[in-house]
Amino acid sequence: MALGEVSEGCRRRLVGHYGAAALEWVEEAPGLLQVAAARWGLSLMNYHDAGHASVVSTAVDQQGRRLMVKAWTDPARYRHEVAALRHWAGGPAVEVIETADDLCAAALEMVGGEPGGRGRPAGELTLVAEALQHLHALGRQRSPAGFPLLADYLQGEVAPRVWKRLRDQDLGQWRPVAQAGLHALREAAGAHPDGTGQQTLLHGDLYRENVLFSDCQQPVFLDPLPMLGSEAFDWAFWVVYYEVECGFEDRLALAQTVSGLPVQGIRRWCTVLFLDGLLYYLETHDPRTSLLGNMATAFVRNNEGRSSWST
Template structure:
């Protein structure tokens, strides 16, 4: 089928994420997807209008298998994501069926046979916690070539971003969040942990279910770093503002890491997220700030 142009909402999201320079790439999307489909014998069905860093199209292969065709704006992000998914070969991460480096397009097996995966079970978070521990256990002695290091991200992106925003936003009642986050940042830079291949972007929409018992990780932003970062991201952002205590308890129980280690990363992520929400005047800032402040008070009470 002829895909036609992408939707206005998709164009807006990608332009917000990558700037107006993404416009020329977006105009090429129908041709890129049709080229990939021709190469791999896929039948295109239509756009799946989601995501902020890529464009997705649903398709089927010649055997009738449901395929998700994904095109990345950033070729480096394409390379890193495909490399990580191949490293995690098996049932824990979405399978790469085909990939075209010249197009920065990959054909992925659709989780659960439909966009968004199968229905989520009542014990979702316990299943995800066990799956994340299994993901981290996959051999990291031979990580994919070129995967960025979390330590570089902390030093060269996250730290300067936090320092800049601390001078441009009014924290007011959220100062305990800043104090806890900055202490955590200092600890993290001084005490590196054992590295594994991290997912790096553990929002709920990036963990789908193949069936009612099988979580599958999709859309990673992979890095090499300590597993505590992924656990903290999951605690803070999987469902921002709710279920924090339950996920923290599961993270400590399943990962075998110390609560203090995960606390450090949570404190840093809470500060980074709150500063972002405040900078863009996001209405979520107040509730997120309350959650982050309560967490900071708890961490302070538990400090040795």
């Protein structure tokens, strides 16, 4: 079937993420998906309106298996994401079925046989924590190469945008988050790799919508923003952002227990991510700003008096 134009919401997210330069690609995306589907013998069904870096459609193959067909606007992101998923093959990551480098498109398994996966089981957080530990183990065992470095991301993207937003935004009652966050940012930038966990292939984007559940109620990771770096970053990202509205303390306790990493390594990255996220929320007028700001302030105050981030 013909998909038609992408939704206005998808268009808005892509332009918001990549700027006006993405508009031309958005117009071409339906055709790219059609070409990829024809090449692989798939029938496209409907758009799956999610994500900020791609256009996705449901599809069915000639045997009746349901799949997701995804096209990326950024060729580098396509290459890195597909390479990461293949690196984790056999582990708790979505399976890559087909790829087309010329189209920056891929066919992926449909987790649980339906968009969004199966219902989330009781014990979700424990299952996800254990699966993340498995994902990191695969990253260490297989000597990944060719991925961006967390250190470069920190110095080239995170630090500059934090400083810019600090100049533009008044944190007011949340100023303690800035003080602690800048200290943690400097510490993270200068940390020895082994101080916060072994270097591995990170998922890098551990929001709840990027962890689905299979038919057998096991977590499956998808939509990574892969980098090579300390495991503590992924754990902290999961702790802070997996579900901002609730569960922070439970995730922090699980991260510390399941990962086996030094407690302060995870807490340091949490502090960096709190500052980065709070500034973004303020800039975009996110309705969760007060929630995140108050949570971050309580967290950094709890850390006051600690003599070192790395003990």
